[in-house]
Amino acid sequence: MHDFRSFVNLLEESGDVVHIKKEVDPKFVLSALIHKLELAGKAFVFENVAGAKLPLIGGLLLDLERVARVHKISPAKKFTRAQHADLVLEATDNPIAPIVVNGGPTKEVINIGDDVDVYELPVPTFFEDDTGPFITGAVGITRNPSNGVLNVGCYRGLIMSKNKISINASTFSDLRRFYQTAEEAGDGMYIALAIGVHPALLMAAASKTPNDISEFDVASALAGKPFELVKCETSDLLVPADAEIIIEGKINFDDKIWQTLGEFPGQYGPEIDPTTEILAITRRKDSKFFSVMAGPALEHANLGYCAVYDMERIVTNSLKKQFPNIKDLNLMCDPPVTGPMFQLFISIDKKDDEEPNQLIRAAFEAAGGIYPISRIVKRIVVVDEDVDIKSYRDIEWAIWSRVADESKILLLPGYLSWEVDRASDKEKGSVRVGIDATKKLADVDKLKRPVVPGYDDVRLEDYL
Secondary structure, three states: OOOHHHHHHHHHHOOOEEEEOOOEOOEOHHHHHHHHHHHOOOEEEEOOEOOOOOOEEEOOOOOHHHHHHHOOOOOHHHOOHHHHHHHHHHHHHOOOOOEEOOOOHHHOEEEEHHHOOHHHOOOOEOOOOOOOOEEOOEEEEEEOOOOOOEEEEEOOEEEEEOOEEEEOOOOOOHHHHHHHHHHHHOOOOEEEEEEOOOHHHHHHHHOOOOOOOOHHHHHHHHHOOOOEEEEOOOOOOEEEOOOOEEEEEEEEEEEEEEEOOEOOOOOEOOEEEEEEEEEEEEEOOOOOEEOOOOOOOHHHHHHHHHHHHHHHHHHHHHHHHHOOOEEEEEEEOOHHHHOOOEEEEEEEOOOOOOHHHHHHHHHHOOOOOOOOHHHHEEEEEEEOOOOOOOOHHHHHHHHHHHOOOHHHEEEEEEEOOOOOOOOOEOOOEEEEEEEEOOOOHHHOOOOOOOOOOOHHHOOHHHHO
């Protein structure tokens, strides 16, 4: 698997990186350009961000083809979400412990105390109502207070001054639990942000890992070799020795602020979090600041899928015990289309016409690991085997072709949603929608789809 720098080199060689040499304002102009480059399918390097000393890089993992390329899998264009899920889950099931080393490239420049200045980093202010500039491409490293295991997650960080930030912990995150435990115990708490890390660590940090397994172990398994970790300058935390930049800090629970950022659902995400005093910043001499476009953006959503792989496995196993004729299941997260909520598509070889509605109700009651399914899924659609549940277009075709009356649509009120469903009423809850888009058994012959026999075996290039 490629590491951060070797993957950047690969993209450079294939012409997939755009270099912007003109000076760019980090407030709004930078985010506008990042978004336009994402839509063009390009990685990018901004070499002259106003007020900063380092270049900004991003757009590395925009789609599944890039994910395949970072894993050195060919043909990359045929790589599927299911294949990536298998890789991440295999690594989670077979972790490899990292090793501790005495030093590394991330220690080439060390700034401590008064020498700390986070404004040297080219941090964008993304949207008009954002509280300020946000670090979005970092992974946060802490220790689980219950067992001491190193924990790694993806967290946003608001820049407040040259040596002060606020690191957000969402409701279902490990960091939120760690914040609560440390504050209630009156303990001090240290944290490190690693920026520009191995893609395997980005994927592991975005995924959901059992409490007794470190994301470093999962990342090592994904990378195929143990990660090298080095001790922080100001705490006992261990960080990637090859990271571009490390920010070391101590949480101040006596100083909390509201912070707002335009988040992946296409809405603002106001949160209250403690502040963090920056104790040290270490980095490579020629370090690059990695940033991910905030909001419903491509790289953000692509990495976010890692969070649902384990959930999808749990739900699939649970529902198949009750409905063994389930053929496949797709937990879909597509913020530009569905906003803050997920959709669940299930294909089934149904035995009677009541079964899809029974399955829908059971699915909404299913556990999904850290996320209960009903908290994050807004719509469940059940289809026949001849519908591709990985294709949003095919799902919509089934709905508009096979739903004839109101009995095939369920409206289920009063469900609690996770905090990013801003339209949800805290007292009344939020509605859930179930759609039986299967053929009625009496209509199987009438609703048969036209198929070209042997279509997948015919190669156009053989006839050109």
